[in-house]
Amino acid sequence: MNLTELQLTKLTLDAYADINFERPAGIRWQAQLNPTELAFSRKNVYQATQSAGTSAPQQSFSGGEPDQIQLDLLLDGTGVVGEPGGIGRSLDALLELTRFQGDTHQPYYVHAYWGRFSFRGVLTQADVTYKLFDRTGEPLRATVKLALKEALSPEEVAAEDRPSSPDLYQTWLVSDGERLDTIAAQVYGDSAFWRPLAAANRLANPRGLVTGQLLILPPLAVRR
Structure with a gap:
């Protein structure tokens, strides 16, 4: 078994400028530690309609909402995993994926993948909790909750419908x-x-x- 086979597959986020995921933005963020938890959510919407002469409403499918996922991440710069040092740069690079971009007039689209897991969407929320700092105030440990919502091109929506x-x-x-x-x-x-x-x-x-x-x-x- 070579070194590549021994290396742990890391959660990776690639940024794209378009909803078809054909124009890479040249930004790749890779997790130091893989998610401690990954939650997936899918929701269908049904509309209740009462027909004349019936005792109960009929439930008719009116559409589906975009799939959503939540990732719980740990960033650690204490030296327990990897080289010791502040996590500020890595955290800033991650949060950059949520920022408004002047050329596209919106944040980047994101392809998140890890092993058999693959999800394409937009980062709708990032909650950061700082856990530990060094003497200068540089963060050494933080937890991050990322929320992503599925993004489909009009062609993909038409194909699914x-x-x-x-x-x-x-x-x-x-x-x-x-x-x-x-x-x-x-x-x-x-x-x-x-x-x-x-x-x-x-x-x-x-x-x-x-x-x-x-x-x-x-x-x-x-x-x-």
């Missing part, structure tokens, strides 16, 4: 005066699709829509 996917069902809340053919025209671009709509919702009278009624919009494969 797949609005014409054959396995994607949607819902429609009927407003006052709406008809099945006008809904079909608005959703599918063709009023003739009122028949698949009526069949999917088991409507005996397609003209008898009720305000507040929740309709199922069948996906592309079922509309034909």
Whole structure:
């Protein structure tokens, strides 16, 4: 086993100037010690809609929020790990990733990776707690909590949404005066699709829509 194989894989943050992560900003920050904790969060949003004649609201998916992660880091310059010395420069370099950049008019985009972990987003928050100082006031130890939020390009969002996917069902809340053919025209671009709509919702009278009624919009494969 060579020296490279013995070296510990370190958490690395690379800065980019664009949301497509194609323009490196030339800034790389590497952790002295790997995270003591890594938390991942994913949240979906559902909207409750009450249909006429039902006792409980229907939960319909209205979208997802960007994934988020939190990293807990320890910076130590006491000499317990590596050479002794102040951690000020390393900490400043890390916080630079959260600063407004004049050329892009926003902070950098960040690619964080460590082993099988890979996350692309923006640094939304950095909380620093200083734990130890030398005689001159130079910080020797600090903990840092980093919060990152996922950043996707418009192309990636469109690919994930797949609005014409054959396995994607949607819902429609009927407003006052709406008809099945006008809904079909608005959703599918063709009023003739009122028949698949009526069949999917088991409507005996397609003209008898009720305000507040929740309709199922069948996906592309079922509309034909």
